[in-house]
Amino acid sequence: MIRLILQIWESFKEYIILVLLIITGLVIISVNNKPAVKQVRAFAFATFAASTSFISDVINISGIKSDNERLRERNAELMLQINRLREYGIVNAQLKGMIGIKDTTQLPLFPASVVAKSLSRSQGVLTINAGTQDGVRIGMPVINDQGLVGIVYSTSDRFAIVRTLKNMDLKLTVKDERSRIDGIMKWTGSELVIIDVPKTYDVEPGDRIITSDLSTVVAVPLPIGIVTGLSNVRTGIFNEITVKPFVNFEAVDYVFVVGLVQSKQKNELELNFYNR
Amino acid sequence: MRTEYFIPVILFFPVIILQITFIPLISVYGIIPDLVIILLVFYTIQNGQIYGTILGFILGLLFDLITGGLLGSSIISKTCAGFTAGYFSNENKRDFYLRTYMFSVVVLAAAVIDSVVNSVFSSIDLRANFLQLVIEQGFFPGLYTALLSVIIVIFMPKRSFT
Numbered sequence: 001m002i003r004l005i006l007q008i009w010e011s012f013k014e015y016i017i018l019v020l021l022i023i024t025g026l027v028i029i030s031v032n033n034k035p036a037v038k039q040v041r042a043f044a045f046a047t048f049a050a051s052t053s054f055i056s057d058v059i060n061i062s063g064i065k066s067d068n069e070r071l072r073e074r075n076a077e078l079m080l081q082i083n084r085l086r087e088y089g090i091v092n093a094q095l096k097g098m099i100g101i102k103d104t105t106q107l108p109l110f111p112a113s114v115v116a117k118s119l120s121r122s123q124g125v126l127t128i129n130a131g132t133q134d135g136v137r138i139g140m141p142v143i144n145d146q147g148l149v150g151i152v153y154s155t156s157d158r159f160a161i162v163r164t165l166k167n168m169d170l171k172l173t174v175k176d177e178r179s180r181i182d183g184i185m186k187w188t189g190s191e192l193v194i195i196d197v198p199k200t201y202d203v204e205p206g207d208r209i210i211t212s213d214l215s216t217v218v219a220v221p222l223p224i225g226i227v228t229g230l231s232n233v234r235t236g237i238f239n240e241i242t243v244k245p246f247v248n249f250e251a252v253d254y255v256f257v258v259g260l261v262q263s264k265q266k267n268e269l270e271l272n273f274y275n276r
Numbered sequence: 277m278r279t280e281y282f283i284p285v286i287l288f289f290p291v292i293i294l295q296i297t298f299i300p301l302i303s304v305y306g307i308i309p310d311l312v313i314i315l316l317v318f319y320t321i322q323n324g325q326i327y328g329t330i331l332g333f334i335l336g337l338l339f340d341l342i343t344g345g346l347l348g349s350s351i352i353s354k355t356c357a358g359f360t361a362g363y364f365s366n367e368n369k370r371d372f373y374l375r376t377y378m379f380s381v382v383v384l385a386a387a388v389i390d391s392v393v394n395s396v397f398s399s400i401d402l403r404a405n406f407l408q409l410v411i412e413q414g415f416f417p418g419l420y421t422a423l424l425s426v427i428i429v430i431f432m433p434k435r436s437f438t
Contacts, residue, residue, distance in 0.1 A: 013326065014325050014326055014329065014359070014362070017326055017329050017330065018329050018355065018356075018359050021329060021330070021332075021333045021351075021355045022352055022355060022356070024333070024351070025333070025336070025348050025351035025352035025355060026348065026352070027348075028337075028347055028348035028351060029346065029347065029348030029349065029352075029397065030348075032346060032347050032348065037347060040341070041341055041344065041347060044341035044342060045341065045342055045343075045344050048292075048342045051293065052293055052296060052297055055293055055297045055298075056297045059297055059298060059301070115297075116296035116297060116342075116343070117296055117297075117300040118296055118343035118344065118345055119300055119303065119306065119308055120308070120345065120394065120398070121306070121307075121391075121395060121412070121413045121417070122394075122395055122398045122413070123345040123346060123349070123398050125343060125344045125345055127296075127343075127344060153344070154344060161344035166306075168398065169346070189395065189409070189412075189413060190412055190413075249306075250300055250301075250303045250306065
């Protein structure tokens with residue numbers, strides 16, 4: 001018997017090892033969301049992120065000059081825009097005061113720089129150099145000057161992992177800024193789409209997509225992208241709306257974490273797609 | 277146990293630092309080459325299929341832990357890539373596979389398998405066309421990785437490593 005086993009081992013050892021290692025990999029995938037595994041991962045990425053932050057700082061320095069010029073120009077544009085919005089704000093506050101609607105509170109922003117990027121086709125992930133010590137919590141949205149970058153997925157003391165919009169595990173409730181229609185947006189591996197939008201809904205190419213007030217993950221309107229087209233138009237009763245994100249994920253260097261946490265009360269009442 | 281077996285694990289750390297800091301800067305339409313695969317293929321051809329399979333598992337585990345992706349997807353994909361590269365570790369042809377442009381062909385095969393398996397495990401979308409998945413998420417990143425591996429062939433010392 002032992003001889004037979006040894007014979008089989010000798011003949012097929014490469015395959016036996018391959019199968020055993022793949023089974024181990026599958027077991028590891030199945031325990032991905034266990035707290036102990038999450039702790040190990042947080043420790044591993046935090047330890048490593050400390051060294052990558054130094055290297056990424058060196059790489060980023062070369063781009064600072066051109067960034068500065070671009071930001072100065074953007075600053076000037078925003079200054080003009082703020083002036084106009086300030087006027088609207090005053091009128092808005094007066095009107096809201098007249099009809100008694102509560103105003104939205106200001107949200108704190110935690111600055112951070114990206115120290116590592118793992119941008120595979122399906123699992124876009126960034127590591128940023130701000131963690132729980134800086135006030136960053138799991139579930140907080142991450143933005144840059146172009147729009148929503150992603151959501152904080154895991155944190156350590158000094159670092160955090162951010163799932164970008166180009167991550168198949170991140171689904172968000174979004175809305176069309178013009179027609180106010182809500183939908184669920186996800187990354188398919190090749191494009192951002194808003195799924196299962198009834199064909200009767202008014203969505204057109206060129207519409208801006210922002211996060212929806214209905215979202216329990218990001219309940220403030222943050223820009224996401226622009227509608228580039230409708231797919232699945234001829235068959236079925238639903239459209240898939242393709243969205244081109246404002247953010248260039250390959251070029252993200254500096255971000256802000258928005259100090260906004262998911263509403264537990266809201267979560268208890270509604271489905272939270274982020275946790276699914 | 278031979279200490280040189282651990283060299284790729286040590287080399288993995290500078291390679292992964294490059295992978296997550298510098299390599300995203302040279303992405304083309306979101307396609308990113310995978311330096312870890314080049315390292316894996318190189319040492320698999322040198323040391324054999326079983327070594328390559330186990331090395332793929334270890335590098336995949338470290339990759340998943342460090343990058344924060346789905347833990348396990350790179351373990352399986354890099355184990356399969358190491359196993360595939362192992363078919364080219366014939367003792368008589370080792371030099372041929374390491375020191376000629378055949379190295380890039382082996383890298384292409386391993387990288388395509390790595391990308392496809394990784395995509396399947398980290399992004400199962402039943403509506404996706406499998407051929408499209410192989411081409412978009414497997415072939416293009418694999419091709420880019422293979423092109424980058426040409427540098428290794430060009431700068432490879434004629435008498436070393438073996």
